[in-house]
Amino acid sequence: MRQATRTKKPDVKVVILGDMNVGKTSLLHRYTERKFKDTISTVGGAFFLKQWGPYNISIWDTAGREQFHGLGSMYCRGAAAVILTYDVTNWQSLAELENRFLSLTDTANADCIFALVGNKADLTDPFAQEPDSESESDPQPVASCPTPPASPVQHKQVSREDAVALYARVLRYKGLDEKTCLPAERMCFETSAKTGYNVDALFETLFDLVLPSILKKRSEGEATVDLETPLEVRRTKAGCCA
Numbered sequence: 001m002r003q004a005t006r007t008k009k010p011d012v013k014v015v016i017l018g019d020m021n022v023g024k025t026s027l028l029h030r031y032t033e034r035k036f037k038d039t040i041s042t043v044g045g046a047f048f049l050k051q052w053g054p055y056n057i058s059i060w061d062t063a064g065r066e067q068f069h070g071l072g073s074m075y076c077r078g079a080a081a082v083i084l085t086y087d088v089t090n091w092q093s094l095a096e097l098e099n100r101f102l103s104l105t106d107t108a109n110a111d112c113i114f115a116l117v118g119n120k121a122d123l124t125d126p127f128a129q130e131p132d133s134e135s136e137s138d139p140q141p142v143a144s145c146p147t148p149p150a151s152p153v154q155h156k157q158v159s160r161e162d163a164v165a166l167y168a169r170v171l172r173y174k175g176l177d178e179k180t181c182l183p184a185e186r187m188c189f190e191t192s193a194k195t196g197y198n199v200d201a202l203f204e205t206l207f208d209l210v211l212p213s214i215l216k217k218r219s220e221g222e223a224t225v226d227l228e229t230p231l232e233v234r235r236t237k238a239g240c241c242a
């Protein structure tokens with residue numbers, strides 16, 4: 001009898017969505033490479049493969065620029081989790097999630113998990129300016145006296161309450177009952193790709209939450225996510241497959 005061989009196919013798909021410049025690619029670099037690197041605006045999309053215990057998780061980076069909007073629902077197809085990303089210093093980036101990006105998730109799995117992420121927290125919150133002890137930042141010059149904040153604190157345009165309210169509307173849009181869903185306190189994050197603040201917590205929370213979805217799929221003997229699905233994937237400068 002022929003034995004099935006296991007290729008390194010992803011078990012589950014996570015997609016990151018949001019307006020241009022909110023820091024989607026930077027968040028993925030921070031998580032997968034432990035670095036804050038220069039980016040160029042993403043063209044099309046790119047995927048990163050992350051080994052999580054015995055499982056392979058594909059994380060799809062998407063382009064926020066309007067010209068690539070049409071590709072978004074293709075990337076979301078079959079997603080087990082979607083990260084809706086905004087910039088805490090830019091109110092419009094939160095509004096765009098509802099106006100432009102939420103409908104793209106119609107192609108995601110019915111039991112898709114949503115996380116709402118306010119990035120660039122280092123610009124508004126002195127606490128988020130501290131490098132995450134787990135994350136290796138690019139070396140900073142050594143200061144001889146108490147270190148001033150790395151950059152001036154900017155006006156925070158999106159409060160946590162605004163994000164929590166949007167999370168509730170996302171659940172409503174998906175026809176989900178707030179009482180039985182994952183609570184906003186757990187699924188709304190403020191992060192900094194620059195310092196690493198909360199970045200591991202975001203991805204690791206999501207990965208833990210998608211495990212049941214992997215196990216269910218495996219027990220049902222479903223095919224894993226097919227990377228060969230024709231997708232016009234143009235890579236970012238940063239490339240992919242961390």
Ligand SMILES: Nc1nc2c(ncn2[C@@H]2O[C@H](COP(=O)(O)OP(=O)(O)OP(=O)(O)O)[C@@H](O)[C@H]2O)c(=O)[nH]1
Pocket residue numbers: 018019020021022023024025026027037038039040041042043062063064065119120121122123191192193194195
């Ligand atoms: N201060 C600060 N800047 C950030 C952070 N994350 C990203 N940036 C900067 O924001 C700009 C955009 O970052 P990207 O990661 O390319 O943004 P994106 O969402 O992938 O943009 P598109 O690919 O065009 O959709 C870059 O100049 C980053 O250096 C952050 O956490 N803090």
Ligand SMILES: [Mg+2]
Pocket residue numbers: 024025026039040041042061062063064
């Ligand atoms: Mg990008």
